[in-house]
Amino acid sequence: MSGLALLALISDMLVRATPLIFTGLAVAVAFQAGVLNIGAEGQFLVGAAMATTVSLQLGPALGFTVIPIALLAGSAAGALWAWIAAELRSRFHVLEVISTIMLNFVAVYLISFLVRGPLQEPSHVYPQTSSIISSARLPLILPETRLHIGFLIAVAAGVTGWWLLRNTAGGFRLRLTGANPSAAFSAGLIDTERTARNAFLISGALAGLAGSVEVHGVTFALYENLSPGYGYTAIAVALLAGLNPLGVIITGILFGALETGASALQRDAGIPATLVSVIEALIILAVLAAEPLRARGLLRRDVTSVVQAAEPG
Amino acid sequence: MMDALGTFLDGAVRTATPLAFAALGETVVERAGIINIGLEGSIICGALGGLIASAAHGTGFAFVMAGLSGTAVALLFAIFVTLLRSNQIITGTAISLFSLGLTGTLYRQMYGPAGAALTISTMHSSPLPFLSRIPLFGQAFFSQPPITYLLYGIVPAIWWWLYRTHAGLALRAVGENPEAAITAGISGRRVQFGAILFGGFMGGLAGGTLVIAQAGTFAEGMSAGRGFIAIAIVVLGRWRPVAVAFAALLFGGANALQYLFQAMGWSVPYQIFLALPYVLTLCGLAGIAGRVHAPASLGKWVETS
Numbered sequence: 001m002s003g004l005a006l007l008a009l010i011s012d013m014l015v016r017a018t019p020l021i022f023t024g025l026a027v028a029v030a031f032q033a034g035v036l037n038i039g040a041e042g043q044f045l046v047g048a049a050m051a052t053t054v055s056l057q058l059g060p061a062l063g064f065t066v067i068p069i070a071l072l073a074g075s076a077a078g079a080l081w082a083w084i085a086a087e088l089r090s091r092f093h094v095l096e097v098i099s100t101i102m103l104n105f106v107a108v109y110l111i112s113f114l115v116r117g118p119l120q121e122p123s124h125v126y127p128q129t130s131s132i133i134s135s136a137r138l139p140l141i142l143p144e145t146r147l148h149i150g151f152l153i154a155v156a157a158g159v160t161g162w163w164l165l166r167n168t169a170g171g172f173r174l175r176l177t178g179a180n181p182s183a184a185f186s187a188g189l190i191d192t193e194r195t196a197r198n199a200f201l202i203s204g205a206l207a208g209l210a211g212s213v214e215v216h217g218v219t220f221a222l223y224e225n226l227s228p229g230y231g232y233t234a235i236a237v238a239l240l241a242g243l244n245p246l247g248v249i250i251t252g253i254l255f256g257a258l259e260t261g262a263s264a265l266q267r268d269a270g271i272p273a274t275l276v277s278v279i280e281a282l283i284i285l286a287v288l289a290a291e292p293l294r295a296r297g298l299l300r301r302d303v304t305s306v307v308q309a310a311e312p313g
Numbered sequence: 314m315m316d317a318l319g320t321f322l323d324g325a326v327r328t329a330t331p332l333a334f335a336a337l338g339e340t341v342v343e344r345a346g347i348i349n350i351g352l353e354g355s356i357i358c359g360a361l362g363g364l365i366a367s368a369a370h371g372t373g374f375a376f377v378m379a380g381l382s383g384t385a386v387a388l389l390f391a392i393f394v395t396l397l398r399s400n401q402i403i404t405g406t407a408i409s410l411f412s413l414g415l416t417g418t419l420y421r422q423m424y425g426p427a428g429a430a431l432t433i434s435t436m437h438s439s440p441l442p443f444l445s446r447i448p449l450f451g452q453a454f455f456s457q458p459p460i461t462y463l464l465y466g467i468v469p470a471i472w473w474w475l476y477r478t479h480a481g482l483a484l485r486a487v488g489e490n491p492e493a494a495i496t497a498g499i500s501g502r503r504v505q506f507g508a509i510l511f512g513g514f515m516g517g518l519a520g521g522t523l524v525i526a527q528a529g530t531f532a533e534g535m536s537a538g539r540g541f542i543a544i545a546i547v548v549l550g551r552w553r554p555v556a557v558a559f560a561a562l563l564f565g566g567a568n569a570l571q572y573l574f575q576a577m578g579w580s581v582p583y584q585i586f587l588a589l590p591y592v593l594t595l596c597g598l599a600g601i602a603g604r605v606h607a608p609a610s611l612g613k614w615v616e617t618s
Contacts, residue, residue: 036402084595092599097350097402098548099598101541102591109588117582232410239403272421274533277414284407288399 004144009260011145015218017256019044019230021154022210024237024248025161026203032165032243033199034178039085039100040207041231042107043078047208048215049111050077052222053119055132055215066136071212078208079201081107086200090193096200104231112224119222128223138217148217154252157206161245174199207231229277233259236280239287255280317576322453324572327527329565330461331356331519333558335543336550337471338515340557343547344475345508346488346610350405351390353540354412355383355513359520361416364531367433367524376460376521383517384510386412391509395502401612409540417533435529436460458526460518464558471554484508488608516540538591545594549601552608567593 023040030037051074059066085103088094112127121130138148165171176184177195184190210230215222237255241247258276265271335352342349362382367375390408393399424431436458444455475481486494487501495501519539524531546564550557571586 038406088595088599094595094598097406098541098545099595101538102545102594105538105591106588109584112587113582113584116584232406235403235406235410272418274414274417274421277410278418279414281407281411281414284403284410285393288393288404288407289397291397291399 007142008145011142011147013257013260014151014253015146015148015256016260017253018151018154018217019210019214019227020233020237020255021158021249021252022213023207023230023234024241024252025157025245026206026210027234027238028241028243028245028248029161029174029199029206030203031238032178033174033196034181035196035200035203036097037082037085037100037200037203038097038235039082039103039231040203040210040234041227041229042100042104043081043204043207044211044214044227044231045107045111046081046211047074047078048211048226049114049222050074050208051212052129052132052215055136056119056129059133059136064135067138067216070136070216071209074212075205075209078211079205081208082200082204086197089200090197111222111226115223129221131220132216136216137220138213146218150213150217153213155249158245158249165245228259232277233280236284239284317573319449319452320576321566321569321573322450324569325562325566326453326457326461327565328568329561330457330464330526331522332539332543332546332564333464333468333561334522335516335519335540336546336557336561337467337554338512339543339547340550340552340554341471341475341484342508342512343552343611344488344608345484345505346491346608346612347394347505347509348401348405348544348612349387349390349509349512350402350541350544351386351408351412352405352512352516352543353409353536353538354386355516356520356523356540357416357534357536358386358412359383359517360524360535361420361520361531362517363521364431364433364524368431372436372525375525376518379521379525380514380517383515383520384513387509387513387516390513391506394509395506413534413536416531420531420533432530433525436526460522460526468554468558475554485608488610491610519543542590542594545598548607549597551601564590564593
């Protein structure tokens with residue numbers, strides 16, 4: 001393999017890893033706080049839709065500020081989508097697992113409506129939006145590759161998240177809420193309800209940011225199958241990382257490589273890319289299966305005690 | 314107008330049938346204190362299993378195979394949840410992901426990504442004598458494929474089993490108060506294991522219904538979240554089998570509104586109808602909040618033996 005081809009391969013893997021790191025962080029933050037957000041997929045799509053809308057409608061007027069504004073708007077939309085489920089959870093005791101999955105389906109049809117209705121490209125032939133203007137596109141890290149600065153933002157988000165969880169009062173409250181909500185509550189120090197809600201919103205914002213970055217760094221337009229299930233893969237990414245944000249960067253790259261490889265296998269060897277879902281599911285199950293071993297001290301790292309504590313009720 | 318109403322009711326019963334199978338199975342599972350989010354996996358595997366079996370043998374055999382495919386998926390869930398005591402929600406999510414990926418992979422391997430899809434002739438509706446001639450309702454409820462009639466039998470059977478047999482009492486005891494049940498000599502783990510397998514079989518039948526009685530073919534991800542909707546229906550039906558069946562019908566009705574709208578000539582973006590089941594589920598869950606009593610140990614980790 002020539003140096004250039006290798007560079008292209010590595011950059012493709014990192015491009016694919018970028019949304020997985022963001023959504024993996026989204027899942028990790030929520031699970032750490034005991035919120036089982038299965039809705040990263042929907043939050044990703046809604047974030048992408050909002051960011052695309054901002055860039056299409058306001059792109060020319062905003063000049064160089066379009067990128068930060070579009071990404072912020074996308075994050076806010078993701079948080080809003082999560083807020084619906086958070087509200088249903090705190091006000092009506094609706095299990096967030098069910099509500100977020102339902103909202104994923106609603107988001108899919110919302111995108112379908114948008115790209116065939118109000119946001120469809122002017123010729124009305126293809127079910128997608130027009131491309132966003134070049135000033136709204138994320139700069140490339142390496143010229144001649146597809147690697148854009150979204151990857152660096154994802155890594156920075158992971159490092160920041162890790163630092164915040166470890167070193168701030170908010171991070172401590174969040175971890176304690178997930179680890180032992182009744183103790184955290186009765187100690188009188190922590191409003192667990194509010195902490196869980198904040199974690200839910202941050203989680204939604206990260207997933208929304210993932211969608212925004214995907215549109216502004218890779219696809220430049222919104223269309224129906226924008227996400228090949230990033231939000232679901234994110235669960236495997238987060239669990240395999242033991243919900244540690246630094247770990248998520250590593251496992252995100254790992255899964256990026258896995259999915260890039262799967263696409264190549266499908267193209268060259270005819271092996272269905274859906275096999276990746278099977279592998280991802282088996283990884284989640286393997287992590288779960290290792291839990292009892294950990295509990296018995298057979299494995300040193302206490303990776304998923306937080307997940308166990310996240311049992312509903 | 315009567316025609317449109319008839320079509321609407323027929324559509325309601327059709328949509329409700331697979332949902333009711335899955336939801337009734339899940340009702341039994343949840344009454345034993347387990348929430349199986351992997352139900353979606355049982356449905357999609359039942360769909361593929363039913364299709365393959367139907368192409369090879371008769372319809373009855375196909376439904377049994379569909380049920381067993383669903384059971385196989387549930388077995389995996391049961392091992393993790395009752396033996397390894399893994400988190401039920403995360404296990405269930407993984408099982409759904411696994412099944413959706415597995416069925417997609419198998420189907421593509423067997424018939425190629427864009428190759429000729431395997432189609433089967435769907436089960437005919439067989440109108441019941443007299444009953445199908447009841448005005449308005451007869452056609453919708455009693456001129457359906459026989460699998461729907463099986464459902465009419467299963468609803469009272471599950472009710473009777475849950476409330477009128479020792480085994481049913483034992484199962485409810487495990488879901489409500491596992492410690493007491495275990496003290497009374499009931500093996501909580503065995504009860505939950507059996508309930509999960511039953512739920513898987515019913516989920517498989519739901520998938521089989523989709524393929525054998527409705528679509529006549531398989532499509533990747535054709536379960537389309539029905540497993541999750543079924544779980545919501547269980548809550549709407551407050552964990553009571555008869556009410557759960559009616560909740561499924563209500564849901565089918567809401568979903569069949571599109572036929573009524575089309576008949577009326579009202580034009581609405583079709584995505585609204587596609588999104589409607591999920592929005593309704595959310596509204597339904599929010600609407601009954603605080604007024605339901607879930608099985609006390611539902612989803613909680615309890616020391617069972």
